[in-house]
Amino acid sequence: MFLKPYRPADLFDELIDSNGQVRPYYQPVVDRLFHLDPADLAHKVKNLELLFLKHGVTFTVYGDERGTERVFPFDPVPRLIPALEWETVEAGLIQRITALNLFLYDVYHEQKILSDKVIPEEVVLSAAHFRPEFVGIKVPRNTYIHVCGTDLIRDRDGRYLVLEDNGRCPSGVSYVLENRAAMKRFFPQLFGSSGVRPVDTYPADLLATLQYIAPRQTALPNCVLLTPGVHNSAYFEHSFLARQMGIEIVEGRDLAVLDGFVFMRTTHGLKQVDVIYRRIDDDFLDPKVFRKDSMLGVPGLVDAVRRGNVALANAIGTGVADDKVTYAYVPDMIRYYLGQEPILDQVPTFLAWRDEDRKYILEHLPELVVKAANESGGYGMLIGPMATKAEIEEFRVRIEATPRNYIAQPVVYFSQHPTLIDGALEGRHVDLRPFILCGETTKVLPGGLTRVALKRGSLVVNSSQGGGSKDTWVLSH
Amino acid sequence: MLSRVADHLYWMSRYIERAENIARLMQVSVELLLDGGGSSARKGGDYWSPVLAATAMEGAFRLLYPDPQPGDSSYFLTLDERNPDSIRSCIREARENARTARDQISDEMWSELNQLYLLIDSDRGAALLEATPQAFFEKIIQSSLLFGGITSATLSRTEGWHFLQLGKFLERADKTSRFLDIKAQSVDPSDTDLEALEWGTILRACSAQASYRRVNGTEFSAERVLDLLLLSTEFPRSVRFCVRMADEMLHNITGTLTGRYSNRCEKLAGALLARLNFAAASDVLDRGLHDYIDDLQVALNETAQAIFETYVLIPQDTTQNIIHPATFDPLGYHYQSQQQQQ
Structure with a gap:
């Protein structure tokens, strides 16, 4: 009943097709949703968020002395992806990560793609996260990105587009698992016989991915998760994953390097570490090599990595692949390394360091989205149509000063999804972050994190900037 | 076990026990006050000074409250965030240690401690203390005992x-x-x-x-x-x-x-x-x-x-x-x- 007034805007709507009809695969869920009392629904969401708070399923807001912990707002209307559609997305993601790993291997070894002039040399060599120290260093299984969280959006025609490849330390997978558990607990009646593919195999798959790269192939390699600590905004996820995998969660101060081997300090002395799933950026890993002021890292760690005595997931230097300038060349990489056409499209990108592109960007700032090449979390971004004149001018100055640091894209009004707002359903923009594991095989977690911009009309879905999340159901048929 | 984690677990339970004991002493002291007894009260001294002495917080109290008013000492012992050993600070510290060592404790332990923290750290906690101090102290004691029971039933x-x-x-x-x-x-x-x-x-x-x-x-x-x-x-x-x-x-x-x-x-x-x-x-x-x-x-x-x-x-x-x-x-x-x- 409360779905009636819902009007999809002039955009791709996940639930309603262009003729105003509910998409058939959504129908069973919509029917079940009808049976729920809107007040009861809102009440349940409140209880669910309270449960998240009690269980500490929270993220920390920075810029607040007390490190306030917040619950990631939850929307109970699930996002559905039919089996066939998912098959394409999955194949496209696997194709893309395969090319990115080949690219990383190449730029840290022969650099053929540069000498063949498929990608301009200066793009790679000038990337902030390119690590020349690692050229020629062997990494286990020749894999650089083991865990990837690629952001997808859908344009007006419902085409999935890649928005970003997050190949450093992508976060959010804990919410995928917690959201599903919460949906089952609070809204079991919505599931029916929908045939929703499970997501709870992720921790076991992640652990297998880590064990696969252990330098000592013992029966049970010692894998640990390296966290910046309890005050990091994603600490909940770090401790969640460590618990689910049954591995130790360590801070830099728990590790020590001796003769090129890494050990953790236990109550019974030092114990050797084989694999580190690190949730710390390259810059902070080792004060002897990268930032000297890092209190989070482990002195000597990089040396141990170079000697092949410990494996890191992800490897050092993957940031050159998810640089927003490199992004523009990923379709070329796919053609170059795999001899295939990209399965997934991506957003057209103007690169400010190219003279004609920069001219275009500066002339069209009010229509474009400008992004800093190396930022994440929705920071360092200008959304032209929604920006003030002052903000636009500020970006103009920044782009002219450091063109390599900026790219611009046309605004994509990505798809929207009915979302419970004050007891009624309203359309809100959503994106999708699937998680990909590259171990012995490459696996995509069926589903991913659907983030929703809760503010009307907003295109920013980041948790730090007023985003919420939904459970994502990949259907098995 | 990681040395740091052992340290966190040790301090987590020390702080819970500490909060419980302060609550225990305050609970009986409030009763004593209602009976009109207590040697310090008879001598006209500050009623809470034995509690401050028993918890070794006298010095810190004098430092923060050079000219104590009625109510200062009980606030200092319960909800004062500036006092690192107030009940509130103890619960916060216990919870912070638990959060850091969360992979080593059961979900039920975490949930109980976190709920106590969310109560004490909110206006509801202050309101409870104001309306019925005995119920406030009882809540702390009960929760600590419950935590002990949960630990015993869920931890290897x-x-x-x-x-x-x-x-x-x-x-x-x-x-x-x-x-x-x-x-x-x-x-x-x-x-x-x-x-x-x-x-x-x-x-x-x-x-x-x-x-x-x-x-x-x-x-x-x-x-x-x-x-x-x-x-x-x-x-x-x-x-x-x-x-x-x-x-x-x-x-x-x-x-x-x-x-x-x-x-x-x-x-x-x-x-x-x-x-x-x-x-x-x-x-x-x-x-x-x-x-x-x-x-x-x-x-x-x-x-x-x-x-x-x-x-x-x-x-x-x-x-x-x-x-x-x-x-x-x-x-x-x-x-x-x-x-x-x-």
Whole structure:
């Protein structure tokens, strides 16, 4: 009943097709949703968020002395992806990560793609996260990105587009698992016989991915998760994953390097570490090599990595692949390394360091989205149509000063999804972050994190900037 | 187990136990106040000063409140965030330690502690304290006991358990002995009514009234109270019981046989236990209760320090080449600052 007034805007709507009809695969869920009392629904969401708070399923807001912990707002209307559609997305993601790993291997070894002039040399060599120290260093299984969280959006025609490849330390997978558990607990009646593919195999798959790269192939390699600590905004996820995998969660101060081997300090002395799933950026890993002021890292760690005595997931230097300038060349990489056409499209990108592109960007700032090449979390971004004149001018100055640091894209009004707002359903923009594991095989977690911009009309879905999340159901048929 | 995690588990349970004991003492003190009793109240002094003394917070209180007003001391002990040992700060610290070691404790333990924290850290906590102080203290005590029960029912008896119990029993031994010290410092043998009231108060704070009566009836004597709260082998809050448990936990960690030792903390705990095993209440009173308790506290502190040095601070000679001073210091600082709060 409360779905009636819902009007999809002039955009791709996940639930309603262009003729105003509910998409058939959504129908069973919509029917079940009808049976729920809107007040009861809102009440349940409140209880669910309270449960998240009690269980500490929270993220920390920075810029607040007390490190306030917040619950990631939850929307109970699930996002559905039919089996066939998912098959394409999955194949496209696997194709893309395969090319990115080949690219990383190449730029840290022969650099053929540069000498063949498929990608301009200066793009790679000038990337902030390119690590020349690692050229020629062997990494286990020749894999650089083991865990990837690629952001997808859908344009007006419902085409999935890649928005970003997050190949450093992508976060959010804990919410995928917690959201599903919460949906089952609070809204079991919505599931029916929908045939929703499970997501709870992720921790076991992640652990297998880590064990696969252990330098000592013992029966049970010692894998640990390296966290910046309890005050990091994603600490909940770090401790969640460590618990689910049954591995130790360590801070830099728990590790020590001796003769090129890494050990953790236990109550019974030092114990050797084989694999580190690190949730710390390259810059902070080792004060002897990268930032000297890092209190989070482990002195000597990089040396141990170079000697092949410990494996890191992800490897050092993957940031050159998810640089927003490199992004523009990923379709070329796919053609170059795999001899295939990209399965997934991506957003057209103007690169400010190219003279004609920069001219275009500066002339069209009010229509474009400008992004800093190396930022994440929705920071360092200008959304032209929604920006003030002052903000636009500020970006103009920044782009002219450091063109390599900026790219611009046309605004994509990505798809929207009915979302419970004050007891009624309203359309809100959503994106999708699937998680990909590259171990012995490459696996995509069926589903991913659907983030929703809760503010009307907003295109920013980041948790730090007023985003919420939904459970994502990949259907098995 | 990681040394740092062992440290977090130890402090998590110490802080919960500490909060519980402050709540226990305040609860019986409020009752005493309503009875119009209490020697300090009669002398016109600040009603809460015995509680401040028993929790070793007098100095900190004078520093924060040079000119104390009515209500200041009870606020200082309960919700004052500036007091690192207020009930609120203890719960916060316990929860912070739990959060850092969350992969080592059960979901149920975390959930109970987190809920208590969310209550105490909110306006609801302040409102409860304002409306019904007894209910506030009861909530803290109940929650701490529940946490202990959940721990016992959900946690494997591995190293984590041992460190957790170690923290709990050392803290409890410390607090029970301090409660006895209140009495040691306010003994006024001429007033037998008051004498009974105060022994009764301390027994109640330790949930020991029923146990006492079962053995001794309704008459109070210093010797019999000491037999129960200091020297009992059966009563779970007696100092001797707690030290025996701590000693047992230390031996479980290394696998050393009881009665022997393999490191300094086992040696210190064992020596303290032996002292308590062969003490009689009359000896304690001959020595002087206050002095005896002073010695006891020194021994407890030395044991705690030795535990830290043995398990958290890995000896310098194995690690001096590999531990960066900048990353090493914070751990020491963390520990030091916690020590000062005792």
